Amino acid sequence: MGKRIDDLMLEKSHKHVTCETCGALKDSLFCSLTGDELTSVDSNKSCSYFKKDQPLFIEGSLPRGVFCINEGKVKIYSRGEDGKEQIIHVATTGEIVGFRAMFSGEAYGVAANTLEESNICFIGKGDFLNMVDTNVNLRNGILRELSKELADRASFIKNMAQKSVRERLASSLLILDDIYAEDFINLSREDLANFVGTATETLIRLLKDFKDEGLVKTHVRKIEVLDKEGLIQLAGS
Amino acid sequence: MGKRIDDLMLEKSHKHVTCETCGALKDSLFCSLTGDELTSVDSNKSCSYFKKDQPLFIEGSLPRGVFCINEGKVKIYSRGEDGKEQIIHVATTGEIVGFRAMFSGEAYGVAANTLEESNICFIGKGDFLNMVDTNVNLRNGILRELSKELADRASFIKNMAQKSVRERLASSLLILDDIYAEDFINLSREDLANFVGTATETLIRLLKDFKDEGLVKTHVRKIEVLDKEGLIQLAGS
DNA sequence: TATTAAGTATGATCTAAGTCATTTTTTACC
DNA sequence: GGTAAAAAATGACTTAGATCATACTTAATA
Numbered sequence: 001m002g003k004r005i006d007d008l009m010l011e012k013s014h015k016h017v018t019c020e021t022c023g024a025l026k027d028s029l030f031c032s033l034t035g036d037e038l039t040s041v042d043s044n045k046s047c048s049y050f051k052k053d054q055p056l057f058i059e060g061s062l063p064r065g066v067f068c069i070n071e072g073k074v075k076i077y078s079r080g081e082d083g084k085e086q087i088i089h090v091a092t093t094g095e096i097v098g099f100r101a102m103f104s105g106e107a108y109g110v111a112a113n114t115l116e117e118s119n120i121c122f123i124g125k126g127d128f129l130n131m132v133d134t135n136v137n138l139r140n141g142i143l144r145e146l147s148k149e150l151a152d153r154a155s156f157i158k159n160m161a162q163k164s165v166r167e168r169l170a171s172s173l174l175i176l177d178d179i180y181a182e183d184f185i186n187l188s189r190e191d192l193a194n195f196v197g198t199a200t201e202t203l204i205r206l207l208k209d210f211k212d213e214g215l216v217k218t219h220v221r222k223i224e225v226l227d228k229e230g231l232i233q234l235a236g237s
Numbered sequence: 238m239g240k241r242i243d244d245l246m247l248e249k250s251h252k253h254v255t256c257e258t259c260g261a262l263k264d265s266l267f268c269s270l271t272g273d274e275l276t277s278v279d280s281n282k283s284c285s286y287f288k289k290d291q292p293l294f295i296e297g298s299l300p301r302g303v304f305c306i307n308e309g310k311v312k313i314y315s316r317g318e319d320g321k322e323q324i325i326h327v328a329t330t331g332e333i334v335g336f337r338a339m340f341s342g343e344a345y346g347v348a349a350n351t352l353e354e355s356n357i358c359f360i361g362k363g364d365f366l367n368m369v370d371t372n373v374n375l376r377n378g379i380l381r382e383l384s385k386e387l388a389d390r391a392s393f394i395k396n397m398a399q400k401s402v403r404e405r406l407a408s409s410l411l412i413l414d415d416i417y418a419e420d421f422i423n424l425s426r427e428d429l430a431n432f433v434g435t436a437t438e439t440l441i442r443l444l445k446d447f448k449d450e451g452l453v454k455t456h457v458r459k460i461e462v463l464d465k466e467g468l469i470q471l472a473g474s
Numbered sequence: 475t476a477t478t479a480a481g482t483a484t485g486a487t488c489t490a491a492g493t494c495a496t497t498t499t500t501t502a503c504c
Numbered sequence: 505g506g507t508a509a510a511a512a513a514t515g516a517c518t519t520a521g522a523t524c525a526t527a528c529t530t531a532a533t534a
Contacts, residue, residue: 442491
């Protein structure tokens with residue numbers, strides 16, 4: 001008899017990712033933590049393996065801590081009345097997810113799911129808030145991060161209100177190309193549509209246009225950006 | 238010969254609004270400041286009278302401090318390629334405006350203009366950051382505020398992507414009705430359209446429908462909300 | 475490797491909402 | 505108080521993009 005799924009997950013989760021050796025550390029908000037602090041985080045965190053499309057947290061639940069992405073991708077989204085998702089952000093290696101609701105004391109206004117297999121650590125609310133309170137660099141990093149995101153979302157709103165779907169697709173592909181770095185963009189057509197803010201059918205049609213125009217190339221579901229400059233032109237400001 | 242405009246402004250600006258007696262204090266992030274801290278803010282701030290549609294700061298400029306609204310309304314907006322404004326937020330009495338860019342160290346990604354005659358105090362960057370560093374309550378208040386706004390903007394994005402203009406107008410009117418509290422909503426049709434994210438003509442047409450349906454009543458440019466419940470129904474989630 | 479399900483693609487149709495042109499009303503200012 | 509300018513309103517027209525129906529392809533699982 002084969003192993004149970006739980007066993008497999010446990011096995012993978014026991015990769016023993018320690019903060020000290022975490023490849024994502026230097027890109028993360030935790031980069032300013034002292035050796036002692038890191039050791040303390042290490043002993044208070046739990047690291048787990050997530051399969052594709054598993055929830056980290058759901059809309060309306062109360063935050064119990066933060067998630068630190070060691071490896072993988074996570075979509076942050078909110079669901080409309082009709083159930084349609086709007087993806088607000090795609091988080092990647094090194095990012096800390098879910099600390100916003102931590103400060104507001106409110107329930108999550110968004111949900112988070114893995115987009116692919118991921119290794120993600122969890123740090124409890126108390127430990128995290130304690131660190132923020134005592135570590136000036138971490139705190140300033142968070143203030144900076146929150147502010148930057150606020151600016152990002154302002155321009156997201158403007159794009160939604162003023163740009164055509166075609167323009168938004170171009171600018172979305174550029175954003176995703178950065179996030180997926182050396183990999184091809186790897187999102188379902190539906191997720192991509194939910195990021196751009198359009199119907200899946202419309203997205204597919206426009207993506208075909210982009211292919212015909214030599215802007216992108218598709219490898220089944222994966223999308224390769226061929227002409228970054230062209231997309232920039234198309235995306236406008 | 239009558240007084241020059243500068244004199245009049247000076248006169249009004251010399252209302253001597255002190256933080257201790259500021260009516261907006263209790264609603265503001267500064268409510269947690271100690272007596273000493275307030276005195277220090279007081280001696281380091283400048284308070285000025287702004288006419289209608291004057292800029293507090295413009296997109297792309299570097300922040301030199303924060304603005305505290307003693308009396309009045311301020312629109313926070315961003316301009317698209319074609320010059321069309323997208324209004325992100327309408328700030329009112331008690332709100333502190335412009336502290337987001339302060340933490341990110343970047344230039345303003347948005348602009349701010351008065352929507353009506355306003356009394357607004359200015360606190361320099363150094364003084365403000367200093368207070369944030371030393372006052373735990375203020376700091377936590379700011380973290381909470383930033384987080385809440387982030388959540389607001391996520392739902393703003395979702396609304397833009399998924400709701401019809403009619404639904405967005407309903408929800409915008411509800412938001413504005415809260416902001417204008419006991420007053421009627423007092424925005425130009427163009428500003429309202431730029432808040433809803435639609436063309437001015439479309440806004441005017443829909444507003445007329447709302448009038449016909451008994452949801453609102455207009456007093457020339459001002460808008461009175463008659464049927465809050467009806468608007469809530471219409472706005473959806 | 476068959477079978478099913480999920481995801482991707484395409485076609486046909488409809489309408490919400492944008493654009494441009496013009497008129498009416500309100501506001502600002504000599 | 506009269507005139508000019510700005511804001512609001514209405515009409516006619518056009519189209520981007522949503523929706524629904526259906527076909528095709530890739531992935532999953534027995």
